[in-house]
Amino acid sequence: MTDDVAANLATLKNKISKICHAAGQNPQGVTLVAVSKQQPVERVRAALDAGHRLFGENRVQEAQARWEPLRALYPDVRLHLIGPLQTNKARDAVALFDVIETVDRPALVDALGKEMKKQNRFPPVLIEVNTGGETQKAGVGIEGVADLLSYAQVAGLNVRGFMAIPPMGEPPAPHFALLSKLAVRHGLQELSMGMSADFEKAIPLGATHIRLGTAVFGQRP
Numbered sequence: 001m002t003d004d005v006a007a008n009l010a011t012l013k014n015k016i017s018k019i020c021h022a023a024g025q026n027p028q029g030v031t032l033v034a035v036s037k038q039q040p041v042e043r044v045r046a047a048l049d050a051g052h053r054l055f056g057e058n059r060v061q062e063a064q065a066r067w068e069p070l071r072a073l074y075p076d077v078r079l080h081l082i083g084p085l086q087t088n089k090a091r092d093a094v095a096l097f098d099v100i101e102t103v104d105r106p107a108l109v110d111a112l113g114k115e116m117k118k119q120n121r122f123p124p125v126l127i128e129v130n131t132g133g134e135t136q137k138a139g140v141g142i143e144g145v146a147d148l149l150s151y152a153q154v155a156g157l158n159v160r161g162f163m164a165i166p167p168m169g170e171p172p173a174p175h176f177a178l179l180s181k182l183a184v185r186h187g188l189q190e191l192s193m194g195m196s197a198d199f200e201k202a203i204p205l206g207a208t209h210i211r212l213g214t215a216v217f218g219q220r221p
């Protein structure tokens with residue numbers, strides 16, 4: 001992929017369509033979240049010029065600095081938080097993001113629930129699952145998913161589904177399949193899985209949201 005963002009987006013949409021057709025799925029069921037973290041603003045503007053409006057960021061402060069001014073120009077921009085969230089940033093996250101994909105512990109549920117009520121703003125959330133059971137990684141372990149889900153629902157969070165990042169250096173497909181199974185088991189619709197290197201595998205396994213950074217914008221500087 002190059003840094004010709006408009007061309008990359010067109011190529012990717014084509015590819016997503018083909019994968020969906022081959023898998024007997026509706027391409028409209030797969031949403032491309034363009035991960036703009038650390039990307040030069042010219043590339044982000046190129047995506048906006050190409051008509052793209054849905055972006056992912058992994059840090060609250062970086063996202064605020066970038067998107068507060070851009071959103072004044074493009075009010076229909078939608079933002080997903082895809083990075084770990086500290087409870088002391090819950091207020092800013094609730095104010096800025098349209099979906100929070102990284103809910104992974106009760107303390108964060110508490111902080112988000114409180115802020116959502118205070119701001120009367122209820123962005124949907126996903127529960128991040130640590131499918132590989134990696135100790136250093138964010139996300140709730142498989143064994144904790146059911147409890148955290150009901151905890152979040154009781155707290156009034158609008159939980160739409162699950163998000164995962166498979167362990168580096170492992171085939172991702174079993175992790176995608178596992179996340180899919182969890183969604184079915186819990187009756188949830190949305191699955192954020194698949195990045196630039198592995199979205200082609202995630203789509204046939206049920207991804208509804210793919211998070212693409214380098215495939216859209218080129219390498220992060």
Ligand SMILES: *Cc1c(COP(=O)(O)O)cnc(C)c1O
Binds near residue numbers: 058195196213
């Ligand atoms: C950075 C990031 C991505 C995008 O990664 P690429 O390999 O550039 O597509 C997706 N998801 C998360 C959680 C990320 O932090």
